[in-house]
Every structure is written in C-alpha cells, then in structure tokens.
Amino acid sequence: MTDAAFPSQALLVVDVQKAGVTGDRAVPGAAALLERTADLIARARRSGALVVHLQNDGAPGSGDEPHTPGWALHLPVETGPKEFVIRKTRDDGFAETSLGSVLGTAGVGSLAVCGVMSEMCVQATARTALALGYRVVLPHDAHATQDIPAAPGISEAVPAAVVSRVAAWAISADADVTARAEGVTFASPSPGPQSGMSS
Structure with a gap:
C-alpha cells in the first residue's frame, strides 16, 4: 500500500447510513471510519471535487x-x-442508477471510494468503476464491514478487519489501494464527454 499517486476528481461515499455505523449493528471501528470519511468529504469539497453519497x-x-x-x-x-445523493437497490452503485451519468457529465476520470460494506457495496462499486475506465483509489482505513460468523464445516469466524483487507486485495491489481485516507488528494474535474474514461 502506498499514498495515492493521482488526485481524485470525485469521492463516492458508499452507504454511510445510520444502520451500519451506529448502535448494535455498527461496523467495528465505526467512530474512526466516520471521522476519516468526514475528513475526506471536507477535503473533496474544498478542492472542488464531486461528492456522491450512495x-x-x-x-x-x-x-x-x-x-x-x-x-x-x-x-x-x-x-x-x-x-x-443517489439511491440504489443493489450492491453496485452504478447498477440501475444515475451514477455513471453524473460522473460523466462532470468530466470525472478518477475517483476515491469509501464507506460500507467492504466486500459488498464498496468492492462492487469500485469494480464497476474500474471496468468503466475510471482510475480508482481505495483508502484502506476508510471502508469497513462486519465480522463473518463461523460456518460449521466451512470456517471459523472471520474478523471484519480480515474481510476488509481481502476485499481490497481482490481489486488491488487495478485500483490504487492506499493505507490511509489522509493520503488521498483531490482535484476539480474538467467537464467533457467521457473525460478520463476508456471507450
């Protein structure tokens, strides 16, 4: 893991909803996740980057x-x-939503992804962004998930931190997985058709 090598022109904040970050159902380390996510949002706003809350x-x-x-x-x-704010009904934030259109209209070519859950909506959205030709940075300490319970005959319980690491590892060949959210930088996009995207 290294600091992001390119500035992100958009920040996708995935499913940071009260059910996942407060109360008994909160992901482990929710307070720290929220602090880092709030900082990412504030810095993206100051830089003129697009901010999309899924x-x-x-x-x-x-x-x-x-x-x-x-x-x-x-x-x-x-x-x-x-x-x-873009509402969705599937893990992938691009599936049957206006996300692709919003990013394309704004001229976004690079983006950062944070939020919950690591191996579900965060990874699915990042994978589609990569497939569409976006440059993607995934700050490791700004996405989280729940422990996976033990499954008799399959495995013991898997700690949330391990699940998040595996989720990031699975896309690390194509995405820029950075250790810390503070290493992510932002820039304003340049509007234009399919800016920064492969055909």
Whole structure:
C-alpha cells in the first residue's frame, strides 16, 4: 500500500447510513471510519471535487429499509452542483442508477471510494468503476464491514478487519489501494464527454 499517486476528481461515499455505523449493528471501528470519511468529504469539497453519497434502499424489515431511522445518511450532505445523493437497490452503485451519468457529465476520470460494506457495496462499486475506465483509489482505513460468523464445516469466524483487507486485495491489481485516507488528494474535474474514461 502506498499514498495515492493521482488526485481524485470525485469521492463516492458508499452507504454511510445510520444502520451500519451506529448502535448494535455498527461496523467495528465505526467512530474512526466516520471521522476519516468526514475528513475526506471536507477535503473533496474544498478542492472542488464531486461528492456522491450512495444510499442503499434495503428490503422491507432490513436495517436500511427506506424511510426508517437506519436508512438515513449519517453524515451531513451539502446538496448542490457538486454534491449529490443517489439511491440504489443493489450492491453496485452504478447498477440501475444515475451514477455513471453524473460522473460523466462532470468530466470525472478518477475517483476515491469509501464507506460500507467492504466486500459488498464498496468492492462492487469500485469494480464497476474500474471496468468503466475510471482510475480508482481505495483508502484502506476508510471502508469497513462486519465480522463473518463461523460456518460449521466451512470456517471459523472471520474478523471484519480480515474481510476488509481481502476485499481490497481482490481489486488491488487495478485500483490504487492506499493505507490511509489522509493520503488521498483531490482535484476539480474538467467537464467533457467521457473525460478520463476508456471507450
């Protein structure tokens, strides 16, 4: 892991909703995750980078069921021409959403991804961004997940920190996995059709 070698023109904040970062269901280390994510958002805003908050619409009865307390975004949003909330129903933030269009219109060619859960929505969204030709940085200390419980006959419980590390490792050949969120830098995108993307 190294510091990010290129500035990110957008920050994707994945599913930082109350169900995942507060109360009994909070991911381990939620307080530190929120502090780092808030710092990423503040620095992205100051640099003129795009900030996109992805908000998962969970199934009925789930912790992030729409319009329940757990569904709410935990960190404040400053909605405007460079900050958006995009709702989604699948792990991949690009699937059946306007995310690709928003990034393309803004001329984004590079982005940082943070949030929860590491091996689900964070990884799925980062994978699609890579497949679409974006340069992606994943700060290791700014995404998190839950422990995986033991499965008889398969494995013992897997600690959340190990799950997050494996999730990042699985895309590290293509993404820039940096050790610390503080190493991520930001820049304003240059609007233009398919800027920074492969055809």
